[in-house]
Amino acid sequence: MQSDLFQFEDTAEWLTVGEGVQRQLLGFDDRLMMVKFKFSKGSCGALHSHEHSQVAYVASGCFEMTLGDTVKIIRQGDGYYVPPFTVHGCVCLEDGILVDAFSPARLDFLSTGNK
Numbered sequence: 001m002q003s004d005l006f007q008f009e010d011t012a013e014w015l016t017v018g019e020g021v022q023r024q025l026l027g028f029d030d031r032l033m034m035v036k037f038k039f040s041k042g043s044c045g046a047l048h049s050h051e052h053s054q055v056a057y058v059a060s061g062c063f064e065m066t067l068g069d070t071v072k073i074i075r076q077g078d079g080y081y082v083p084p085f086t087v088h089g090c091v092c093l094e095d096g097i098l099v100d101a102f103s104p105a106r107l108d109f110l111s112t113g114n115k
Helices: 108-109
Strands: 015-018 023-029 033-040 046-047 052-066 069-073 081-082 088-101
Touching: 015 033, 015 046, 023 108, 069 081
Parallel strands: none
Antiparallel strands: 015 023, 023 033, 033 088, 046 088, 052 069, 052 081, 052 088
């Protein structure tokens, strides 16, 4: 299992995954996956946890990010790490994009679209 070698902004599918939240899959294989999330101001990434290690980069916008018991405001240029099984989520304070990498790949993202 692996993605195409290249993914292009203008042709990669955006999938709506919540009110004001869209997901675009970038490169992946079974061990690693990169995903872009687009948020509208006021939208939420609901609190959740998963078995995957996750790192993220704030490509644009501003978010209130919750990691476990810690809440921080993060902005363009910032990043964060989510250890496996850590409850996390965000509220978008101004339109923005998060670029996430997961290890291993989020196979559930493949089964819900964005192939």
